[in-house]
Amino acid sequence: METHSLTNLINKVVNKLLESKSVVVFTGAGVSAESGVPTFRDKDGLWQKLKPEELANFNAFMRNPDMVTEWYSHRRKIMHQVQPNPGHFAIAELEKFFERFAVVTQNIDNLHQRAGSKNVFELHGNIERNYCIKCKKFYQLGDIYPDKAIYCECGGLIRPDVVWFGEMLPEDEYESAVKASRTCDVCFSVGTSAVVFPAAYIPIYAKQSGAFLVEINPNPTDISSLADVVLQGKSGEIFPLIVEEFKKRKGL
Ligand code: BJW
Ligand code: ZN
Numbered sequence: 007m008e009t010h011s012l013t014n015l016i017n018k019v020v021n022k023l024l025e026s027k028s029v030v031v032f033t034g035a036g037v038s039a040e041s042g043v044p045t046f047r048d049k050d051g052l053w054q055k056l057k058p059e060e061l062a063n064f065n066a067f068m069r070n071p072d073m074v075t076e077w078y079s080h081r082r083k084i085m086h087q088v089q090p091n092p093g094h095f096a097i098a099e100l101e102k103f104f105e106r107f108a109v110v111t112q113n114i115d116n117l118h119q120r121a122g123s124k125n126v127f128e129l130h131g132n133i134e135r136n137y138c139i140k141c142k143k144f145y146q147l148g149d150i151y152p153d154k155a156i157y158c159e160c161g162g163l164i165r166p167d168v169v170w171f172g173e174m175l176p177e178d179e180y181e182s183a184v185k186a187s188r189t190c191d192v193c194f195s196v197g198t199s200a201v202v203f204p205a206a207y208i209p210i211y212a213k214q215s216g217a218f219l220v221e222i223n224p225n226p227t228d229i230s231s232l233a234d235v236v237l238q239g240k241s242g243e244i245f246p247l248i249v250e251e252f253k254k255r256k257g258l
Pocket of ligand 1: 035114173174175227239241
């Protein structure tokens with residue numbers, strides 16, 4: 007996209023933000039890509055060989071708990087080694103200017119919180135938490151990265167507290183996210199292929215409820231046609247431009 011039209015589109019988004027009270031930022035793996043966390047479905051994504059639906063489900067874990075445990079250890083290690091990127095920081099900065107502002111994330115990596123975002127709803131859980139599938143006791147593994155299955159003192163298998171296919175989303179987080187999306191003035195959909203439901207209802211509900219929908223993604227997605235503005239590019243490049251222009255227009 008040429009710079010001139012990008013500037014125009016950013017101005018359009020900033021005009022909307024300046025007259026808004028409530029903002030939702032819906033995010034996916036793409037916001038963490040520039041930090042060095044692999045996405046799921048891009049060509050160098052996590053799941054080129056194994057389909058997500060085949061790996062991220064409870065039956066796969068029960069069939070091969072060693073492999074799944076090692077896979078999450080590997081990813082948790084990466085997540086510990088990386089830093090939030092300018093996209094995460096810009097999202098956190100924008101929160102300070104709004105009465106109501108929610109980050110609704112499908113990510114499990116804590117990078118929004120580490121960048122300073124306060125009101126974060128995690129739809130697919132968090133990789134730091136683990137629990138026993140038998141007695142439900144919680145475990146924090148910190149800097150321990152097991153390469154095979156680990157067991158609770160009760161003998162049950164310990165799994166990451168993330169949402170696999172066929173599992174329900176955490177009810178409170180999802181309900182709060184839906185409420186925020188139904189009542190926001192502007193909704194951003196950033197770095198997500200928007201193919202996984204019910205999470206992908208968030209931008210759809212926002213749009214249905216009258217919000218201005220902005221997509222930030224280098225590639226077209228299933229919700230691009232629904233968006234009022236599509237900013238084609240990386241979130242770590244585009245989001246800081248939006249916040250910079252917003253602050254300029256506010257005289258800051
Ligand atoms: C950049 C960038 C840069 C790159 N800047 N952008 C309705 C229709 C059909 C199916 C269903 C339906 N409702 C439910 C289903 C079933 C299923 C589903 O959605 N299937 C579809 C895939 C077909 N959903 C479920 O099973 C859900 N549960 C459920 O429905 O419960 C009710 C129920 C109960 C019992 C029985 C039946 C139903 C649960 C879904 C859980 C998903 N879990 C995962 C794993 C989480 C743990 C982990 O991380 O390991 O969540 S799967 C994986 O996908 C992960 C992600 O959060 C999620 C979304 O992926 P995301 O974030 O969009 O990543 P990518 O890689 O797809 O996209 C990255 C994007 O970034 C790309 O667009 C790039 O272009 C872009 N990008 N660089 C900006 N620098
Ligand atoms: Zn137990």
